[in-house]
Amino acid sequence: xxxxxxxxxxxxxxxxxxxxxxxxxxxxxxxxxxxxxxxxxxxxxxxxxxxxxxxxxxxxxxxxxxxxxxxxxxxxxxxxxxxxxxxxxxxxxxxxxxxxxxxxxxxxxxxxxxxxxxxxxxxxxxxxxxxxxxxxxxxxxxxxxxxxxxxxxxxxxxxxxxxxxxxxxxxxxxxxxxxxxxxxxxxxxxxxxxxxxxxxxxxxxxxxxxxxx
Numbered sequence: 001x002x003x004x005x006x007x008x009x010x011x012x013x014x015x016x017x018x019x020x021x022x023x024x025x026x027x028x029x030x031x032x033x034x035x036x037x038x039x040x041x042x043x044x045x046x047x048x049x050x051x052x053x054x055x056x057x058x059x060x061x062x063x064x065x066x067x068x069x070x071x072x073x074x075x076x077x078x079x080x081x082x083x084x085x086x087x088x089x090x091x092x093x094x095x096x097x098x099x100x101x102x103x104x105x106x107x108x109x110x111x112x113x114x115x116x117x118x119x120x121x122x123x124x125x126x127x128x129x130x131x132x133x134x135x136x137x138x139x140x141x142x143x144x145x146x147x148x149x150x151x152x153x154x155x156x157x158x159x160x161x162x163x164x165x166x167x168x169x170x171x172x173x174x175x176x177x178x179x180x181x182x183x184x185x186x187x188x189x190x191x192x193x194x195x196x197x198x199x200x201x202x203x204x205x206x207x208x209x210x211x212x213x
Contacts, residue, residue, distance in 0.1 A: 010131045012107055017195055018204040019165040030206045037210040063174040065148050078163035084148055097161050125193045136169045
């Protein structure tokens, strides 16, 4: 099977395994553990506040002098704002996803023409590493923040339409510790490779994804 098709199936499999919590209860649990993981992963002094829910789930966390706040209506309708914590709290940009507009239907096309039953048994780790680069570590389409964090290694993905994937992506991108970033790439490649090879694995739990770093 063509490598691009293999990676297309794995792309959807990664999102299904770890970034598709079902229902508000599971979504709040995922987001709460995401917030809790930041203290150790970023080596900060305090935990971010827990997310809140009033129909829409909202939350926030900070990195250096940046504030990121989010609001999630459902898995395909959300916004994340990046605010510079200066005297005036300047809004830098908003990553906004409107689910009512057309996007290329990769998931339905892959489902229609097969479910990956013929994926090759060899080379899974290499394919998973490439997929995770595209989803988390180095998306093809991305922006660089020049101020207040002028670090070319920070790459904010511009085409991510899943709120949990996007927040996880920011968790990695805004980590200021190169050694932690490198170790996380290795850990996640192994985690997803093993989960995909394990046919009985239904999901990767938030604890496996976020707390075992």
